[in-house]
Amino acid sequence: MCDLPPCPDGPFRQPALIALDRRTMLGGAAALTLTACARARESGALRFWATGYEGDYSPHLMVPFTAATGIEVETQSVPSTAAHEKFLTAFAGGVLPDVFMLPSGWVGEFAMIGAVAPVPSPALVADTLPAARAIAQVGGRDYAVPWAIAPQVQFYRRDLLGAAGYDAPPTDWAGWLRMGSALKGRRPGEFVFLALLNWPDTLFSMLYQAGATLLRDRDTRGNFRTDEAREAFAFYKSLFDEGLAPKVLSTEVQDPYAAFAQGRFAVWPSWPTLLLDLHRRAAELPRERWGVARLAGPNGPGPATMVANSLCVASTCERPAEAWALVRHLSSAASELRFQSLIGNLPARASAWDAPQMADPVLAPFAEQMRQPAIAPPVVEWERIQNEVQLVAERMVRGGLSIDEALAAIDTRIDRILAKRRALVEAGRIA
Numbered sequence: 001m002c003d004l005p006p007c008p009d010g011p012f013r014q015p016a017l018i019a020l021d022r023r024t025m026l027g028g029a030a031a032l033t034l035t036a037c038a039r040a041r042e043s044g045a046l047r048f049w050a051t052g053y054e055g056d057y058s059p060h061l062m063v064p065f066t067a068a069t070g071i072e073v074e075t076q077s078v079p080s081t082a083a084h085e086k087f088l089t090a091f092a093g094g095v096l097p098d099v100f101m102l103p104s105g106w107v108g109e110f111a112m113i114g115a116v117a118p119v120p121s122p123a124l125v126a127d128t129l130p131a132a133r134a135i136a137q138v139g140g141r142d143y144a145v146p147w148a149i150a151p152q153v154q155f156y157r158r159d160l161l162g163a164a165g166y167d168a169p170p171t172d173w174a175g176w177l178r179m180g181s182a183l184k185g186r187r188p189g190e191f192v193f194l195a196l197l198n199w200p201d202t203l204f205s206m207l208y209q210a211g212a213t214l215l216r217d218r219d220t221r222g223n224f225r226t227d228e229a230r231e232a233f234a235f236y237k238s239l240f241d242e243g244l245a246p247k248v249l250s251t252e253v254q255d256p257y258a259a260f261a262q263g264r265f266a267v268w269p270s271w272p273t274l275l276l277d278l279h280r281r282a283a284e285l286p287r288e289r290w291g292v293a294r295l296a297g298p299n300g301p302g303p304a305t306m307v308a309n310s311l312c313v314a315s316t317c318e319r320p321a322e323a324w325a326l327v328r329h330l331s332s333a334a335s336e337l338r339f340q341s342l343i344g345n346l347p348a349r350a351s352a353w354d355a356p357q358m359a360d361p362v363l364a365p366f367a368e369q370m371r372q373p374a375i376a377p378p379v380v381e382w383e384r385i386q387n388e389v390q391l392v393a394e395r396m397v398r399g400g401l402s403i404d405e406a407l408a409a410i411d412t413r414i415d416r417i418l419a420k421r422r423a424l425v426e427a428g429r430i431a
Contacts (some may be wrong), residue, residue, distance in 0.1 A: 044072065045072040045073055045074040046071055046073045046074070046098045046099065046319065046322060046323060046326055047073075047074050047076070047097035047098050047099070048073050048075045048076070048097055048098065048099045048100065048326065049075075049076045049077075049078050049097045049099075049100040049101065050075070050076075050077065050078065050100065050101035051077070051078045051079070051083045051101060051103075052077075052080050052273070053273055053276060053343040053345075054101055054147070054148070054309060054339070054345070055076065055078055056077050057339065057343050058075050058077075058330075059075050060338070060342060061329070061330055061335050061338060061339065062075060065325075065326060065329045068329075069325065071322055071325075071326070073326065084106065084383075087100065087102075087106075087110070087115075091110075091113065091115045091314075094316060096115060096314040096316060096317075097314065098313065098314060098317045098318075098319060098322075098323040098326075099312070099314075099317075099323050099326050099327055099330075100311075100312055100314065101147065101309050101310065101311055101312075102116075102144060102309070102310055102311075102312050103307060103308075103309055103310075104135040104136065104307050104308040104309070104310065104376075105307070105382050105383045105386070106383065107135070107136050107137075107138060107143055107144045107310060107312070108138045108143075108379070108380040108382075109380045109383070110143075110312065111138040111143040112138070112380050115312075115314065115315055116144065116312040116313065116315055117313045117314065117317065117320065118142065118143055119142035119143065119144070119145060120320075120324060121324075122142075124142075124145050124324070124327065124328060124331070125142050125145055125146070127333070127349050127350055127351050128145070128348055128349065128350065129146070129149060129348055129350050129370065131149070131306065131308075131370060131373035131375065132146035132149045132308045132310075132348040133146060134375060135306075135307075135310070135375065136308065136310040138378075139431075143312065144310035144312045145310060145311045145327050145331045146309075146310045146311075146331070146348035147308075147310055147311050147330060147331050147336070147345075148272075148308065148309045148336065148339065148346060148348055149306065149307075149308045149346050149347070149348045150271045150272050150273070150307050150309075150346060151304055151305075151306040151346075151366055151369035151370050152201055152202070152269055152270070152271060152295060152304045152369070153269070153270070153271075153292055153293065153294055153295060153304070153365045153366060153369055154169060154267050154268065154269045154270075154292070154293055154294070154295050154296075155260070155267070155268045155269075155274055155278075155290060155291070155292055156168070156169050156266060156267045156268070156290065156291055156292075156293060157260070157263065157266040157267075157289060158288070158290060158291050159289045160187075160263055160266040161179070161183070161266060163186065164179065164182040164183050164186055165182065166179055166182075168291065168293050169267060169293050169296060170296055171293075171294070171296050171297070171300045171301055172297065172298065172299055172300055173235050173296055173297065173298050175296065176296040177238065177242075179192075180192040180193065180239070180242070180244040181242070181244075184242075184243065184244060187263070190263060190265065190266075191243070191244060191245055191246050191264060191265040192265060192266050192267060193239055193244050193245040193266075193267045193268075193269075194245065194246070194253075194256060194259070194260075194265045194267070194268045194269075195236070195240075195245045195269065196248065196249060196250045196253065197248065197249050197390070197393070197394040198390060198394070199250060199390075200387075200389055200390035200393065201269070201305045202236070202269045202295075202305075203232070203233075203236050203389070203390075203393055204305045204374075204376075204386070205269070205295055205303075205304040205305045205374070206232040206235060206236050207228070207229060207232040208303040208304060208305065209232070209297035209301075209302040209303060209304065210228045210229070210232040210235075210297075211228045211302075212226060212228035212229040212232060213226070213228075214229075214377060215379070215414070215418075217422075218425055218431075219377050219378070219379050219418075220421055220422035220425050220426075221411070221414065221415050221418060221422065222385075222410055222411035222412075222414030222415055222418075223411070224389075224408075224410045224411050224414075225404075225407045225408060225411055229407055230403060230404070230407060231298065233393070233396070233403050233406065233407065234403055235298075236393070237396060237397060237403060245265075247398060256268070257277050257278070257281055257284070257285075258281075258284065260285065260290075261281065261284040261285035269295060272344045272345060272346050272366060273343055273344050273345065275343075275344030275362070276342070276343045276344045292362050292366070294365050294368060294369050301368075301372070302372060303372045303373060303374035304372070304374055305374055305376075306369070306370070306375075308348060309345075310348075311327045311330055311331055313327060331348070331349065332349070333347065333349045333351050333352040333355070336348065336349050336352050337352050337355050337357060337358075340352075340357065340358070341357060346363070346366055346370075353367070379418070379421060381417050381418060381421065384417050385413075385414055385417055388410065388413040388414065388417065389410055392406050392409050392410050392413070
């Protein structure tokens with residue numbers, strides 16, 4: 001149930017539940033994919049898939065590529081919530097596109113199953129920011145070319161904080177809570193922070209900032225029953241216990257941008273692409289009323305979650321030279337800067353950061369955060385581990401588990417997920 005106060009016409013709303021047959025959905029998706037692939041092959045076009053705003057706006061980057069090479073590119077924007085399964089289904093069916101975008105956490109998995117080709121030349125990644133390149137490597141080998149990098153920061157309402165006596169959010173956790181209490185005291189019917197329960201990035205940022213090492217024994221077991229992890233979980237839980245953050249999932253928030261504009265909450269940990277939404281809706285929330293800052297840490301800002309979107313070429317691609325030429329074009333400094341102006345993505349190319357447009361003061365907190373990246377453990381099971389942590393943490397926030405019970409449950413679930421990896425490591429079959 002949504003814990004927010006009644007707001008019939010507002011942005012928070014309990015979603016309708018729709019029963020869908022999973023087999024029908026997958027069957028329909030596979031049929032559509034096969035049809036699209038056949039159409040692209042008949043036209044001689046390269047096929048490109050991407051998710052989110054990258055998928056929506058990628059056609060803007062294809063025009064100069066086609067003009068220079070004569071190669072047409074058929075693009076497809078894949079919904080983020082369905083992308084992982086769609087890509088795996090396409091690989092199993094032998095219909096992966098020539099080039100596709102993968103979030104950083106998926107590169108190892110797709111390399112392991114042989115779905116992506118190794119990067120053929122170091123020149124393709126030579127100008128890449130070190131943290132972005134590390135995320136796209138598997139066993140020290142490049143399997144993807146970083147395309148955009150996104151460290152987590154906090155967006156905040158300048159006017160709401162100012163009314164409570166703050167020019168900007170405090171940089172430490174104790175100060176963050178004091179600010180939260182001050183804001184809540186002025187507006188008891190509203191919230192202060194938005195930390196969606198099914199988006200675990202904010203919790204993981206807190207874990208990294210607390211200095212938690214999330215796996216142990218050569219990354220084969222969970223390591224959440226530590227003082228550092230307990231400190232992060234306690235702070236995260238306190239945001240909900242004190243009524244500073246709503247206990248909601250993303251499916252229960254109809255329009256978070258409208259909620260931010262209306263002052264339903266004042267601080268929103270998020271990513272660079274939020275810049276596009278705020279620009280689009282400047283009439284609702286003028287630029288002077290919001291700001292960006294690094295996330296608070298136990299004793300000041302520290303490492304925070306960082307994701308990168310990378311470009312891969314399918315191992316089954318029949319036109320690899322043309323596919324890598326497309327990757328080279330899309331990941332060029334010029335293309336990444338074009339995307340930055342279109343959707344707010346931050347370039348993965350180091351040289352692109354010297355461009356005048358990157359001197360915008362609103363980008364400074366992102367640049368500072370990239371100097372303290374938090375890199376997830378290099379295990380292909382990490383996506384599953386994140387999901388399990390999120391599920392247990394949600395149960396804890398809702399009162400079903402104590403902090404210690406949650407940490408123990410997480411370690412148990414991680415140990416189960418990593419059982420095969422542990423056996424392979426112990427047998428000396430993988431490092």
